[in-house]
Amino acid sequence: MKLIKNATVILFIIMANFIYAQNNKIEKGNENFDNYAFKPAIGIYTTIKSKGYPSTEIYRKMGDSYYFNGDLKEAALYYGKMVTKSESVEPEYYFRYSHSLKATDNYKEASKIMGKFIESKPNENRSILLKSKEDFMNAINKNSNRYTIKLLTDNSDAADYGAAFYNDKLVYSSSRDTGLMARKINKWDNKMFTDLYIANIEDNGQIKNSVKFSNKLNSKFYESSPVFSTDGKTVYFTSSNYLNNKRKGDLSGLTKLKIYRASLDESENWGLLEELPFNSDQYSVAHPTLSKDGLTLYFASDMPGSMGLSDIFKVSIYPDGSFGVPVNLGDKINTEGRETFPFISKDGILYFASDGIPGLGGLDVFATKMDQEGYFTVVQNVGKPINSTYDDFNFIINDISKNGYFSSNRQGGKGSDDLYFLNEIIPIDFMIRKDFMIFVKDYDTKAEITNAKVCLKNKDNSEEMDDQTDIEGKVVFKQLSPQQYTSVNVEKKGYLAVYQNINFEDNTIAIYLEKEKQTTKLGDDLGKILKLNEILFDTNQSKIRGDAGYELGKVVVAMNNDLNLKIDIRSHTDTRGSSISNLELSERRAQSTMNFLISKGITKDRLTAKGYGESKTIVDCIAEKCDESTHQLNRRSEFIIIK
Structure with missing residues (x-):
């Protein structure tokens, strides 16, 4: 019995000394780890593990030591052991484990582990990026071999x-x-x-x-x-x-x-x-x-x-x-x-x-x-x-x-x-591309219009892309660039065509078409029929502004729909300024308007243009007694149908 007791005491002392030595090694390994001495830490942790003292903490720190030294295959091995042994895992280690698994070409498991990270940290920027770029491998493959x-x-x-x-x-x-x-x-x-x-x-x-x-x-x-x-x-x-x-x-x-x-x-x-x-x-x-x-x-x-x-x-x-x-x-x-x-x-x-x-x-x-x-x-x-x-x-x-x-x-x-x-050998294309959706609806009933022709055009009208609306009145243009197309033209038989600028800030826009309700005759003002807004020019200027170009685009669409249509462009001013300067200004504006329509593909033989200055005012008044709204009535552009 005494022999057994002595043997037990000796064994206890040996074990205590062994445990003390291992604890010292763990402390030394942790000290190296905390001081970013990862290589020495790996050696110490490896020795401890070989002596039968593995733990989730040692696996985690060995994984980190290899991860921050760029040895991702070894990191994956120890992160895997840590995840298997742990009842709860910090989300960051799912992220590092997933990255490390890619080095072993185990993309399926890497995706599964990254899914756990996203589930744990759904609002983190990395998770948001991962969710928004679920097809990132396709994007990477598209950019590869450049x-x-x-x-x-x-x-x-x-x-x-x-x-x-x-x-x-x-x-x-x-x-x-x-x-x-x-x-x-x-x-x-x-x-x-x-x-x-x-x-x-x-x-x-x-x-x-x-x-x-x-x-x-x-x-x-x-x-x-x-x-x-x-x-x-x-x-x-x-x-x-x-x-x-x-x-x-x-x-x-x-x-x-x-x-x-x-x-x-x-x-x-x-x-x-x-x-x-x-x-x-x-x-x-x-x-x-x-x-x-x-x-x-x-x-x-x-x-x-x-x-x-x-x-x-x-x-x-x-x-x-x-x-x-x-x-x-x-x-x-x-x-x-x-x-x-x-x-x-x-x-x-x-x-x-x-x-x-x-x-x-x-x-x-x-x-x-x-x-x-x-x-x-x-x-x-x-x-x-x-x-x-x-x-x-x-x-x-x-x-x-x-x-x-x-x-x-x-x-x-x-x-x-x-x-x-x-x-x-091939530069990266940094042009932003996204899907763009257009809905076409009836102006009065708000019902979807099927088989409407939707045509996108660039600023020079030299490029275009077109499609027809489906049963939902919808057309989807895939992977467009906001810099590539600037306007849309929508046509449907029985409706007035629409030509307008588009903004790619929103992925979806709705365009409403009005039914053709009017018949036209010689002498009618096409501008009134198309319900054009005022054709604006800067003060004492004759250059077509962007908003005026938008309105004139509607005239372009109407003339493209009826190739026999000819118009006389008439420009008028208010009574402010001298009659001579007003006449010259209106003539320049009329010619500028005609040149704009020609630049959009309307042939010159279908257009005439003349400035009338203040000679054909709608309201007869003296300049100093007219308010701005009255001047606005006199300052106008007309598009008179002559054929």
Whole structure:
């Protein structure tokens, strides 16, 4: 009995020591994890798991460790174990698990898991995007094969990424070991920090003769993703929070990223480094890119006001080199996930990487173009082969040569991240397209009109698309662009034709047709028959205004319906001004009206035009005694039927 008791005590002590050791390892693993030292954390967690101490927390942290190191296949394995063992799963892990599953080509399961994320977070921007883009794979396939790509032979077996054009060379970041000096190890991935390198670009897009870019800019910590001013004399780049041999951390001691600026001095050396004023020890600011005019800097950050893990921001650069207040680009671009590595081309196209917008998996490259008012519109996935089921990012392109580079950790590369050369063979179409529905109804009864001809026209009437209404009085035009068609012409026998401008802000419009109730005879005013609104001109002007063009479009439709119809255009003024100037003004307006109808396809032999000035007023009055409404009666256009 005593022997058994002693054996029991010994066994208890052994087990206690073993548990204590495992707890120490767990604490050490958690410490590494909390400090973003993911590679060491993975090693510790793997040891703990092999000793028979798996848990949902360890699976979650192993999944995160692999996820944030870009090893999505391993992340999928451990996220799967976590989901299987957990009674409740945080929605964010459904999202990461789904992304990771795509790297294993298991799209069916990825879709199922993403469905759970959407169900858990229905009002999140990512869920809204996913629900509104359920056919995103079709959109990706449509944009695919616009580029050719090839792996750069100068990639190392470490990380190579963060490229930028500099004159006729390429500057990029690399953690390759040159063996020239001691380098710090990045706890994130247990590899050396990156430095900036510069290389010559060959005709085939390959690079050669890579050397360190600048000892002034490179430190023993992290440098990446530079961008240069148009004249090449100023550089902005990402670096660790390390300046003047001093490294700073946030409240928990973690070192964040900052953007620094440097300029060439008179000796063509990079001068004093300065950090940008919106940097902070408490959040990261990284991956700068400059607008064509150099007056706007775009960057990625998790600063206050961010929607997700990192967002794209912009900030104004003033002529004296100072900066405005950073502005978040908003939910058209940013999500609750990661948006990072922005690049804006000279054509105003913003490329960036995101894992929050529906894509192929990991980070995908997306593009959006700035409109005339300075806003970014529709966001498009650039498709394969740029994007894969892995992390694809840091897209840059020369708008003239259509050559560029991007980075990826996909399989088949040489290191953890690799640089790829790209050539754009088909540009992305940024024209907004959507389905447009038109209902045609009877003006009096509001009943649907079937078999009405509906014709869309562009502003020059050189392009058109037509169809007939169905049993519901409806016609649907698929994937139209608001910029492509500007007016609609609707015709139906027994009804007056309608010609009007259309607004694509709404996907659906209703058009009401009036039945033909009047007979016409020579001398009738076609304008009254068509119930035209006043044909307006600006004061003392004869140029056709947009609203006048809308009314004259009805005359065009009527004359196209009756090819024997001929009209005499008569323009009248009120009695203000001299009779001579009024006569000249009315003549110009009459001729301008006729020229407009001719421009819309009405032949000149069917038209005559004359100005009558103030000679045929409806109300006989003296100018200073007439009110505006009386002047309005006299100031008119007539379309008299002469055949």
